[in-house]
Amino acid sequence: MGRKAHIDREELRRLVAMGRSNAELAAHFGVTESGILQAKRTAGLAKPMLDHGRAIPWKLKRAHNQTGPATNLRNLSAVAQGGHVPQAKINTALRWAQRLAESGLDVGYSYEDGFYERPAEGASHIEAVLNDALRALEEPGRETAESSDLE
Template sequence: MGRKARIDQEELVRLAAEGWTNARLAEHFGVTESGILQAKRSAGLSKPMTDHSRALPWKLRREHSQSGPATNLRNLSAVAQGRPVPKDKLNTALRWASRLVGNGLDIAYDPERGFHEVPAGDDSHVARILAEAREAADAAGTTP
């Protein structure tokens, strides 16, 4: 097994600022593009990835992954994590979640049925995600 290639972070920062592609950087440093992406994360050159696992804790079937509820939950999750979401998409997600919470409903998922509305319990999933998104949007001054 060979020695790990050392990527000089100062040089990486300089070359990335010059606009070098990941492929060119990988070739220059003798690593894979994945190695460059890891080095960029370590150097603080890339934003952390958005994690929607709290908003979508289910293993979704492909045909359900782009449904309205999945999209709305992802958009609310992105806002809660400080990511920008187009105003119209945020409005749609907020209206959808507010309607559910206002009617005492929550969302459930079943691979066979897809997403479906259910009576909200004490720990409503949608209410929690909605509250997190509103809090973050209010703090950022982006609440529609």
Template sequence: MGRRATIDREELARLVARGMSVQELAAHFGVSESGVLQAKRAAGLAKPMLDHSAAVPWKLTRAHSQSGPATNLRNLSAAAQGKPPAAERLNTALRWARRLVEAGLDVGYDPAAGFVEVPAAPSGSHVAAVLAAAERGLEKS
């Protein structure tokens, strides 16, 4: 069994600053792309990942993870976290959410059926809450 390849953090930082891709770094250090990503995270060189769990609180099946509602909720979540997506994606998500809220609707999720539009609960709408958070995030940027 061979010795695990190590990645020198200083050299990694220099090469990342020069703009080397993950693929190029993997070849340079003789490790997998996953190994490079782990080393970048450990060295504080990776961009922090966004957390969409509040916007998409369901365990989605693979078939539904890229659906319109899931994508729109993630895009609104990104805006709420100060990292809005491209303007056309953001506008699509905002229009979708505003249409639902104005109609008194919300979304529900069922692993078998996917996303469905449902009447908003008197206690509040999930989509309305995600939309409000996105609008607050957009005001700050």
């Protein structure tokens, strides 16, 4: 078993600030990219992971993970948590969720069949996810979608 590589935190901070990629950092320190990611987390240099469990409370079948509804729910969740999402993707997700909410529909999921639209009953899942995203977009200093893009 080899000796554990030492990653100097100050040097890591300096190189990260210079914009070095994880691959470049790994080569520089003689470790794997996974080792760099772990060192960045330990040094407080990594962005916190987003948790989409509230927006996507179902265990998804791999084939359904990249569908439109899954992507839209993840994008709305990322916005609600302060993550960076390109404006065009925000607009797409907002239009989708607003269409459902305004039509009295909600999103459901079946492991066998995937996502489906259903009549909203009681507390609407899509409205909760949409409202979380809209609240985050209204925060001062946050870019907002053009209202004309949402209609």
